[in-house]
Amino acid sequence: MTGWERARLSDVLGQRVIYRNLAPQDPGLPGLRDLWSQAGLASYLIPRKTSVEYARTVWLILEHAQRARGEPQPLERVLLIGDSARNDGGVARNMALERPSRAFIGTEDRTLPPSARIDGDQMSANRWSALSEMLRWLECSAFRCDESTAVLVDLDKTLIGARGRNDPIIDLARVRAAERTASGALGATFDVEGFRRLYARLIRPECHWITEDNQDYVAYLCVMVVGDVFPEPSFWTALETREISSLMVFCDRCEDRADRMSSGLLRAHREVRAGLLSQDPTPFKSFRNDEFLETIALMDLLPDTSTPEEVLASEIAITAEVLEVCRLLAARGALVFGLSDKPDEASLPTAKLAERGYRPIHDTVMKVHGERIY
Known part of the structure; x- marks a missing residue:
């Protein structure tokens, strides 16, 4: 191979991206802190992705985004493209409680013949190239993808690091981050092999x-156990x-043993305890900051002569099939919005890193890999 296409997610999404905190990267749009009451929450607490309140919050943000782009037509329907039937499919099902909704759940399994199955309002496929079949399905079912349609695209393991094809590299970044955090807390006593087994x-x-x-939670448990607390x-x-019986109980037990912690362990413990409370x-968050660095380090690092x-x-590569569909639907007038359950701290640079030139994940250049679908 003599060359690679490269792109940023923001080339098609702009700053229409939401990470775990439900705070849009477009500063002109409201987030959960502004919308929690309208979404049916009793207070400002980040809801789980599978909850009705999560779907309501996202929809409210989409409505504001529709008005912000000067589109006179209100949003009437939503299409979700993701990799998880439970999480992404759950968002679509909760959206469908109040408006027409469709979902495509994809993976890549080359050990099986190509398959795309429709179950009600959801298509599940074992090839990302089946997105072309999704487009035909939507057309045949009169589900329009125009100015009155919102397209929610999951980021991790869908638009980047495609499940079944490239997703282990996303997991690798997280494992390296956990090791980096543990090494920082434990110093010379860090047992990397014991940490990996645990x-x-x-x-x-x-x-x-x-x-x-x-x-x-996993990273905290590992640090406290490998650190012999x-x-x-x-x-x-x-x-x-x-x-x-719970992480809070474990944290309480560690608190009782705080006097045996090194300064690095105590700092990690206090951080997590404050967050849990x-x-x-x-x-x-320090672990997630490390995850950001390890994730960025795995983007566009090989030369053009590298093989697929x-x-x-x-x-971590951009999924060509998903990118192509996003471009197509955006050209048809749909509001295309990126959705991720990855914590903001693992997706955005700190102020100090931004000063050094680091960009958010959605603004970072990556290679594009996949098949053309039309």
Whole structure:
């Protein structure tokens, strides 16, 4: 291969991007802090992606974005493109409670013949190139994609790091970030192999009852256990007996042992504890700041002579099929908006990093890989 197409997500999305905090990157648009009451929340708390309140907040932001772009027609319908039937499909189902909605859930599984299945208002496919079939399905079902349509596009493992094709590199950035954070907290005593074994075990579904599938929780547990605040044998026993029944209980037990922590461990513990007490879904922000750095480091690092196999094994790439659909639907007048559950701290540079030239993930150049779909 002699050359690669490169792009930024902002080339098609502009600043119409929302990360976990539901604060649009377009400063002219309101976010959750302005809309929580209208969305049906009792107070300002970041809702889960699968909740009705999350969908309501996103829809309110979309309505403001529609007016901000000077479009006289109100939004009437929404199309969601993602990789998770539970999370992305859940947003679409909750949107459908109040307006017409369709969803495309994609992955890439080359061990199976190409397949695209329609179940009600959702198409699921094992090829990203099946987005061409999605377009035909929408046309046949009279689901218009025009100025009155919002298109929500998931970022991680959909528009970038396509699931089944390139997603392990997104996970690699997170693992490297966890190791970087642990190394900073533990210094010379950091046991990297022990950390990796523990991390690999804690991210399994059978541990979701304690981790809640939250990488901040996983990283904190690993740091405290590998740091010997809560030695590993007794840690697993406490989980099995449910002596430790939640992360807050674990955090309380670590608080009782604060006098045995090094300064680095204590700093990490205090940060997470403060976040848990304030019900912040991203309590380990220093870990997420490290994730931002590790993610950016895996974008557009190989030369133009690199093969697709080399790039997909080493870099986070933009999914060509999804990018192409976004461009097409935007050209038809649809409001195309990026949606991500990745924490803002893992997606945006700190002020100091911005001064050094770092850009948000959606403003960073990446290689584009995939098939043409039309």
